[in-house]
Amino acid sequence: MKDWYFVTGGAGFIGSHLVKRLVKDGFKVLVIDNFNEDYPSFIKRANIKEVKKYASNDKLKIFEGDILDITFLEDIFNNFQIKQVIHLAARAGVRRSLKFPRSYFEVNVIGTINILECCKKFDVNEFVFASSSSVYGGNKKVPFSEDDRVDTPASPYGASKKSAELILSTFHDLYGINITSLRFFTVYGPRQRPEMAIHKFVRLISEDRNIPVFGDGTSGRDYTYIDDIIEGIVSAIKKVKGYKIYNLGDSRVVLLKELIKMLEELLHKKAKVEYLPYQSGDVAITYADITKSKKDLGFEPKIKIEEGLKRFIDWFVQKEK
Ligand SMILES: NC(=O)c1ccc[n+]([C@@H]2O[C@H](COP(=O)([O-])OP(=O)(O)OC[C@H]3O[C@@H](n4cnc5c(N)ncnc54)[C@H](O)[C@@H]3O)[C@@H](O)[C@H]2O)c1
Numbered sequence: 537m538k539d540w541y542f543v544t545g546g547a548g549f550i551g552s553h554l555v556k557r558l559v560k561d562g563f564k565v566l567v568i569d570n571f572n573e574d575y576p577s578f579i580k581r582a583n584i585k586e587v588k589k590y591a592s593n594d595k596l597k598i599f600e601g602d603i604l605d606i607t608f609l610e611d612i613f614n615n616f617q618i619k620q621v622i623h624l625a626a627r628a629g630v631r632r633s634l635k636f637p638r639s640y641f642e643v644n645v646i647g648t649i650n651i652l653e654c655c656k657k658f659d660v661n662e663f664v665f666a667s668s669s670s671v672y673g674g675n676k677k678v679p680f681s682e683d684d685r686v687d688t689p690a691s692p693y694g695a696s697k698k699s700a701e702l703i704l705s706t707f708h709d710l711y712g713i714n715i716t717s718l719r720f721f722t723v724y725g726p727r728q729r730p731e732m733a734i735h736k737f738v739r740l741i742s743e744d745r746n747i748p749v750f751g752d753g754t755s756g757r758d759y760t761y762i763d764d765i766i767e768g769i770v771s772a773i774k775k776v777k778g779y780k781i782y783n784l785g786d787s788r789v790v791l792l793k794e795l796i797k798m799l800e801e802l803l804h805k806k807a808k809v810e811y812l813p814y815q816s817g818d819v820a821i822t823y824a825d826i827t828k829s830k831k832d833l834g835f836e837p838k839i840k841i842e843e844g845l846k847r848f849i850d851w852f853v854q855k856e857k
Contacts, residue, residue, distance in 0.1 A: 785824025
């Protein structure tokens, strides 16, 4: 019986939360991750250690390897009856993608094709993909809707996610693989990647160090709490059919200067802000229209930014002890 869920990037921030949730719910999970050093791999190993507390060995298997290694992938597809792929492994982060565009395309596009090829070869026909709000680039019309044109991503990262969506759509048309692409909007919460704004700002403010602000603080982001994202992914996992794209966001825009003010209040500390020029690749705003994901997935974000930041800081303080 096909009953394994193949989660790529399962040692990462979102992946480790998802795997924990799936094993707690009784799913059988294969984790594939190369534990790369985009941020320190010991963090990813600690994530896996945490997740392992919730599953027995016969329900959770961890594989260390690269999605660019076809033999590695085929071995796993050959040895396990896989029901569904949840593909989260990627090189993430906008700014770094300007430095490493080729590597971003290799991992995010060719890596995705490798897994699709395995799905085709081993008859796996359910696939959930982690896409990104970055595909919307500098679109002016807000909130961003799944029907909007996404032909002008502002960074190689956004372009790689858009390209992956294109090849997913092609594999759906050619081979009938059911595919859901989820466009995540800035996800935060415990275990968030250390270079992401909220995590970085909390760390720097706590250490009395300058926080870099690119631009004048009026750029806006739609921040989505990790538990809400996980609810959205789990719902998508249960409903994958056809070829669908959904936004998963909180659908509220928080300006950078508002975010800093909230963090100052929660940390009881004044931030030392260092204003720097706008960075190319960055966009002025992200803002999700979630009408479609609400309707089809029952997606209903529950954790407002004030509460989410509080939870993040609690986790951060605990971790630093
Ligand atoms: N965090 C966000 O705000 C956000 C927003 C939009 C989209 N996403 C997407 O969600 C997914 C997860 O993001 P995250 O924040 O958890 O990032 P993350 O870096 O914590 O997780 C990605 C994981 O993939 C693994 N990985 C990278 N390249 C690999 C390769 N070649 N082979 C095998 N494993 C590899 C990494 O080691 C890492 O553990 C990514 O696809 C990302 O692009 C995240």
